Amino acid sequence: MAAPTGLPPRTSVVIAGGGPVGLAAAVELGLRGIETVVIEPRPEVSHARPRCKTLNARTMEHARRWGIAERLRERCPLPTSWSQDIVFCTSLAGYELSRFEGVLGLVAEGDRFPELGQQAPQFVFEEVLREFVDELPACTLLTGLRVANLEQDAERVTVTVASATGETGAVRADYALGCDGPRSAVRAAIGSVYEGGQALRPNFGMLFRAPGLWERVAHGPAVQYWVVNQAAPAVIGPLDREETWWIGCFGVDAERGEREGERLIQGAIGAPLEVEILSRDPWVAHMELVDHARVERVFLAGDAAHLNPPFGGHGLNTGVGDAVDLGWKLAAVLEGWAPPELLDTYELERRPVQERVIAEATTNMKTLAPDLLAPDLGEASESGEAARARAHEQIQETKWEEFNALDLVLDIAYESPTIIGSGAGGPVAGARLPHVFLAPGHSIYDELGPGFSLLLLGDDAVRESAELLGAAAQRGAPLHLVDLRHRGLEGRYRSDLLLVRPDGHVAWNGRRAGIDPGELIDRVRAVPLV
Numbered sequence: 001m002a003a004p005t006g007l008p009p010r011t012s013v014v015i016a017g018g019g020p021v022g023l024a025a026a027v028e029l030g031l032r033g034i035e036t037v038v039i040e041p042r043p044e045v046s047h048a049r050p051r052c053k054t055l056n057a058r059t060m061e062h063a064r065r066w067g068i069a070e071r072l073r074e075r076c077p078l079p080t081s082w083s084q085d086i087v088f089c090t091s092l093a094g095y096e097l098s099r100f101e102g103v104l105g106l107v108a109e110g111d112r113f114p115e116l117g118q119q120a121p122q123f124v125f126e127e128v129l130r131e132f133v134d135e136l137p138a139c140t141l142l143t144g145l146r147v148a149n150l151e152q153d154a155e156r157v158t159v160t161v162a163s164a165t166g167e168t169g170a171v172r173a174d175y176a177l178g179c180d181g182p183r184s185a186v187r188a189a190i191g192s193v194y195e196g197g198q199a200l201r202p203n204f205g206m207l208f209r210a211p212g213l214w215e216r217v218a219h220g221p222a223v224q225y226w227v228v229n230q231a232a233p234a235v236i237g238p239l240d241r242e243e244t245w246w247i248g249c250f251g252v253d254a255e256r257g258e259r260e261g262e263r264l265i266q267g268a269i270g271a272p273l274e275v276e277i278l279s280r281d282p283w284v285a286h287m288e289l290v291d292h293a294r295v296e297r298v299f300l301a302g303d304a305a306h307l308n309p310p311f312g313g314h315g316l317n318t319g320v321g322d323a324v325d326l327g328w329k330l331a332a333v334l335e336g337w338a339p340p341e342l343l344d345t346y347e348l349e350r351r352p353v354q355e356r357v358i359a360e361a362t363t364n365m366k367t368l369a370p371d372l373l374a375p376d377l378g379e380a381s382e383s384g385e386a387a388r389a390r391a392h393e394q395i396q397e398t399k400w401e402e403f404n405a406l407d408l409v410l411d412i413a414y415e416s417p418t419i420i421g422s423g424a425g426g427p428v429a430g431a432r433l434p435h436v437f438l439a440p441g442h443s444i445y446d447e448l449g450p451g452f453s454l455l456l457l458g459d460d461a462v463r464e465s466a467e468l469l470g471a472a473a474q475r476g477a478p479l480h481l482v483d484l485r486h487r488g489l490e491g492r493y494r495s496d497l498l499l500v501r502p503d504g505h506v507a508w509n510g511r512r513a514g515i516d517p518g519e520l521i522d523r524v525r526a527v528p529l530v
Contacts (some may be wrong), residue, residue: 003008003140003170004169006140006168006208007037007142007145009086009170012029012035012036012174013173013176014171014175014176014181015036015037015151016039016146016176016177016178017040017041017180017219017302017304018039018042019040019126019181020125020129020319021179022177022179023126023130024323025138028327028328030138031047032138032328032331033137033138035395037142038142039161040141040145041143041164042344043226045109045123045126046123047203047209048207049279049317050121050122050280051121051316052315052317054104054118054317055316056105057113057406058409059321061504062448064443072118072120073118076442077240077241080116081108082221082467083106083222083223084106085099085103085221085222085224086100086224087224088372090212090378091227091231091270091271092216092270092271093217093271093393094229096390098391099398100399102118103137103403105117106118106223110437125316138502144163144164147159147178147180148185149185149331152297152298156172156297157174158171158172158299176443177300177301178300178301179302179319181302182286186300187290187305191249193290194289194307196289196307197288198286198287198311199285201368202251202282202515203248203283204249204252204261204282205249207239207244207246207278207346208276208277209243209244209254210375213275214397216271221238227267227316227487228369228377228391229527231267231421232249232265234247234249234268236248236268247265250369257282261277265277274331285311286308286363287307287309287358287361287365288306288358289355290306292307301319301322301323303319305354306354310361317409318353319526321350322414325349326343326350328501328503329345330343330345332502337478338525338526339528341526341528345526347416348416352415353412364401372395413428413455417523418493418507419524421508421509421522425508427495427509428509429508429509430506431506433504433505433506444482449480449489450478450480451480452478452479452500453477453482454479454482455482457483457490457496457498469481470501470517472520475525
């Protein structure tokens with residue numbers, strides 16, 4: 001039987017799974033000219049289950065670096081200016097219990113980050129990424145195919161691909177990435193297993209159309225409404241500014257959700273209204289991390305490697321972080337300016353982040369709408385007012401961190417042998433480069449190169465910067481000089497030199513007496529010390 005159409009016999013990287021994480025990895029590789037083939041079973045991106053709805057500020061920073069941030073925002077039905085609030089209420093038509101303003105990085109905080117977070121249905125993000133991957137000459141996106149198996153030896157990975165009609169073929173690659181979700185064929189092939197558990201409470205999601213619903217909403221625009229009542233404890237929100245909504249009903253199993261879907265939606269609205277259910281999605285929260293995310297030339301990223309409760313909106317964004325970390329490192333090895341040992345830092349750096357995200361999302365899950373139920377919350381009485389006041393205090397105490405988690409989004413610092421501290425203050429080595437606008441709308445990140453970047457901040461470091469540039473050139477390592485002298489930044493960064501990685505994290509934060517320029521460039525590339 002013939003091999004699937006378009007499947008090449010050879011490529012540099014095969015990515016199993018063309019969801020957001022697999023596509024993000026393809027972008028990182030494709031922008032650097034690395035030949036990449038993405039294998040994705042779905043011919044089209046489904047709009048039936050929007051799943052992730054929040055792209056955090058860090059993911060949007062990556063979109064800016066890729067050059068698609070504005071394209072993405074133009075496609076999103078909810079602009080950041082529309083609302084930056086989350087409301088807790090007895091129903092959409094009922095009493096407001098509490099409110100959080102300026103949530104999820106949707107409001108600027110001075111120079112802290114150049115890109116606001118963005119409310120975006122997952123399918124919008126996927127469609128924009130698909131389009132962009134198709135525009136990259138080095139990338140091939142093959143849909144309607146799945147990865148059935150893979151084998152590897154010391155020199156290559158052989159990936160078996162199957163079509164829906166039974167055609168099979170194989171593609172050989174230097175490396176393979178498993179971005180194929182919770183039922184990952186790649187994970188099974190390398191003998192990796194999830195460790196952890198899942199929540200006991202079932203949940204039931206729905207996408208629905210409700211013309212006229214906005215006329216019933218008593219609380220103004222919000223990106224989410226947490227409904228606290230006996231009829232339908234849930235979180236509900238608009239997918240657009242017209243008539244399409246999503247809802248997640250807590251404690252509702254599949255059988256009840258199928259039987260009572262319309263009633264549950266009306267219970268969350270707090271008034272009878274004709275609705276059309278577009279899709280149904282029973283789910284249970286998982287808190288799981290694989291025992292290992294790599295075997296030799298094969299890696300796992302995104303949901304194939306870790307699952308966390310959705311509360312806080314970290315799942316997809318964590319997967320994009322995996323793709324970025326792994327993408328530039330694979331490119332460095334394949335381009336020949338870094339040794340394979342650089343790939344050993346993938347799990348070293350990302351696993352602590354994944355563990356932290358799982359832990360914080362699990363903490364966020366401890367207080368959901370059913371846990372806030374109390375007598376008289378919906379009553380127009382003194383006892384009702386008192387119950388609502390108590391609920392407000394509990395909500396503010398238990399849920400603030402969930403919606404204001406920019407430390408988890410922006411302040412992640414990696415630790416690995418390729419991260420070198422100076423011991424002289426300044427930005428923490430391993431952390432994301434602290435952001436500053438150099439001019440209105442012009443970010444310091446816009447000055448960084450696709451490889452390493454050397455920020456020259458003070459006149460006293462001119463000689464050292466020249467030595468580092470020379471050492472990098474001798475080794476074929478890309479190092480882009482960003483001359484920021486006389487911009488008043490030396491005091492802000494408390495350093496006159498910063499070495500920044502392709503992902504925007506600081507690899508070395510300043511001069512260090514006695515350090516050899518060649519040794520420094522070798523260490524940040526993971527060259528083994530002799």
